Amino acid sequence: MLPALGLMVACGGGDGLEATEDAPALRSTKAAAVTEQCQPRTVYTEDHLSATYDTYVEQASPDASHGTSVMLVSDGSPRQETYLDFRFSGFDGFIQARLRLFASDGSTNGPALYKTQSGWTDTLTWNTRPAPVGTALGNVGEVASGSWVEYDVSSVVKGSGAHAFVLVPEGGNGMDFVSNEDPRRELRPVLVLTHAHTVCTYQGSGGGLTQAVLRGGGGDEVVQALATTSNGGHVVAGVYTGAGSLGGATFPSQGGLMLGRFHPDGTHEWSRAFPQASATLTVTSVTLTPLGNVLVVGGYAGTPDFGQGPLPTSPYYGTFIAKFSPVGQLTWAKGFTAGLVTGDGYDPLPIRANAVATDANGSLIFTGYFFGRANLGGGELYAGPGGGAFDDAVPGMFIAKYSWEGVHLWSRAYEGGLWGAQGEGLATDSAGNVLLAGYASRNADGSPVLGATHRENPLVAKFSPAGTLLWSRALNGAQGRMVGVAALPGDAVAFAGNFTRRFTFAGQTLESTQADEWDGGNADVMLGALEASGTDRWARKHGADAAESVSKVAVDAQGRFKLAGISGGAVDLGGGLIGPTRGNDPQSFVASYGPDGAHQWSRIVGTNHSDPLVAVTPDGTTLFGGTLRGITHVGPTPFGPSRGADLLLLKLAP
Incomplete structure (x- = not known):
């Protein structure tokens, strides 16, 4: 757990950190050329594939089929076995495959999973069922009702094709799983394919990370506004719940408005809470x-x-x-x-x-x-x-x-x-x-x-x-x-x-x-x-197929533009693509442009970072902040975890 004062990280010229105390689906398939200069990071995405066929068979009714049942049954007495078949193409290159099932009725000893032959349909019966192949792929033991069961099938699912499985009971205390016919789509069986992607998180020249501060108490601190002071410090404003803190005394637990002011080196100067009862x-x-x-x-x-x-x-x-x-x-x-x-x-x-x-x-x-x-x-x-x-x-x-x-x-x-x-x-x-x-x-x-x-x-x-x-x-x-x-x-x-x-x-x-x-x-x-008279000087457009949305703008004394916002995936802010080209998780970004609008640098922060804010100090340093909920990455470096919602503030060189 992080202390109430948070974590402060001081950095040298690059992004090598030394700790010290105190998106909709993308339309574009382009990918950035990954180099050391683009501060690459590995991101993980998942494809959730539905079963092509799923059913169960029972020894007592050897000619009966249950392909339209809303549940899948695996039981040793009477003997019942569950079959699933996944047939897919175009999802190659994954690093892990997992079968996930939702247990509507648990067991003291869940079934073992085996590979079996494909080629059957929902009309499968006990008499026409294929036999298990090889050794068990997994065995889950005791399973609670209303929980997910997961089997790692990476050893047999290595690419596109047909992949069939059978759940073989190991005792008389049977289990019921939600089937593909259940109206609760979110509980149906899925084959989860995990992909690893190395992506650029930074483009351009400048904007090196010189300091990062993660600050928060035991409650939620949602920082919603940021401004800089004349001496290079900053003020934040937002709301809190629970035992919130910005580095000083713990706020009253009722929740309400919070303000905080910080010195140029990021240390706490003062913070105030204005709790609200109504x-x-x-x-x-x-x-x-x-x-x-x-x-x-x-x-x-x-x-x-x-x-x-x-x-x-x-x-x-x-x-x-x-x-x-x-x-x-x-x-x-x-x-x-x-x-x-x-x-x-x-x-x-x-x-x-x-x-x-x-x-x-x-x-x-x-x-x-x-x-x-x-x-x-x-x-x-x-x-x-x-x-x-x-x-x-x-x-x-x-x-x-x-x-x-x-x-x-x-x-x-x-x-x-x-x-x-x-x-x-x-x-x-x-x-x-x-x-x-x-x-x-x-x-x-x-x-x-x-x-x-x-x-x-x-x-x-x-x-x-x-x-x-x-x-x-x-x-x-x-x-x-x-x-x-x-x-x-x-x-x-x-x-x-x-x-x-x-x-x-x-x-x-x-x-x-x-x-x-x-x-x-x-x-x-x-x-x-x-x-000043209102006549046009110049305008520029930046962006690619992804949906990027600027939320905050600041301009420094040299006329450089600093933008903060959110992208639904990979985005080109003028210097080339940054962020993952697969998936639609929102990513926070910050970018800098010259007085003529030319791209200088841009960078993207990983998931769990929201409410992006930007401000500039008198010396041109960019402050980029937001609310952290969990762990996020700045380049390849993780920050967090937060305790609920906390403030993550980055100080970036001009």
Whole structure:
């Protein structure tokens, strides 16, 4: 078990670690050339093959067949034997084969498994049954009812073909197994073929692992937001349950909001818990003001209280904004709800904050989506006629600004049109202008919303410090969302997100890999830059057939883009394929691009790692974090196991 402070690993120039205390099925069959430079790792995948035929035979009824029975019986008295036949092709190259059966009725002495001849069907009887061949392949002994039984058959199943087996009882206490005819598909017999694949986990130059921290207590710590401090440290925010910890005192076991701040070397500075008796919370974004105050936004259901009185009750998604001091003490908090007045009364509806930003004055600016009507402090906002209380409702977008004292300064809403609108990312530039990333859709009458002329067009918009819309740039023709935005030197605007189909930018048409499929296919990554005036500078597309989804974006002082997200298997983020080409387990990725969008490096983290987060320190170091549940790999190196859900944070060289 890991101590509450977690495990810290310090590294040299590469990924050789020395411990010190303190996805849908892929359409592509391409594989990356595995070299030492790509930090190869062996991954394992399984094929689960159903039995072609399965039945049992009984000595007392020698001419009877039981091929339609929902169970398979093996018993010594009366004598009954179970037969299974697996016939397959195209699944060669496996390293292990296992027969798995579910015992609906157990035994003090389970049957032995033998190989037998194939060629029979479900009409098999006692009189026509083939005899066992050779010695027993396995014998399981006592088996509990309601458990899985497994036999290793690797010695006889070495490739495609027909592979038949018989279960021979060894006593009078018989067993019943679920058959291929049982309606519970997940309990049917399977032949499990295990494959080993050596895959690349890294491409490019740079991004070497210099430190890894695994941190958590006995409860679950789900870190949902990450921001860096001016001295190279970092702050995390999220939720916890049980006896949670981020390295300091154990949190109250009730569960609730957690915050933590860490020194540049990764050691614990402080952590705070805000337990909730009557609410469940989600944190969506965190940032720090110039004076080091911590601004947090998120969603809730119930009636949260951070210590200064309850926020408005919401049975669904309410949203909160909160300010904490540089040492994590609550300064103020506000909660907001949404809904509609109907003939039957008031229908509560969701409202959710997706991103928070600040400016030189320490203001709190946030954006997100809502349904129905909401008041953020400046009067009623309307999500549009499509945002009502019905199944196919679509959200509208909001953006609002508050002073450092929590006083409402302004708020705006944009109707969702036919397919919805959301604010997804926020930043401010040197003049205090507000940069927004998200998506919008045209109205039913054809009029655009923030320049969007069709369905879910990704967009970037710029507002003055007083909330006046200065310009918006929608990627019409594309479908997707802009998830991040940042100010570049000279107040140019960086953006990144996900898209399908195609759009034109700076005179160039970019299209997703599967743009011509009826639904646009899997999404690809886009990133680009706009001039401070809103005119196009450049845009790039990265991705292959796999579905990659960017979730977080950061830009460093040198204008380098850092993206974090999830892929459903092997992915090409601009430098070549990384990750397994078989299987669909989600993999977290992080990638770096130059100021012109050219790929610098990308790497993938194994399974059991979720909620990927990214931030950059003043010296250009990338912080890549997420929630670990189990064991995962960074390159060939395993990390974990976690105790429930813990924080895994990687520090990567520029």
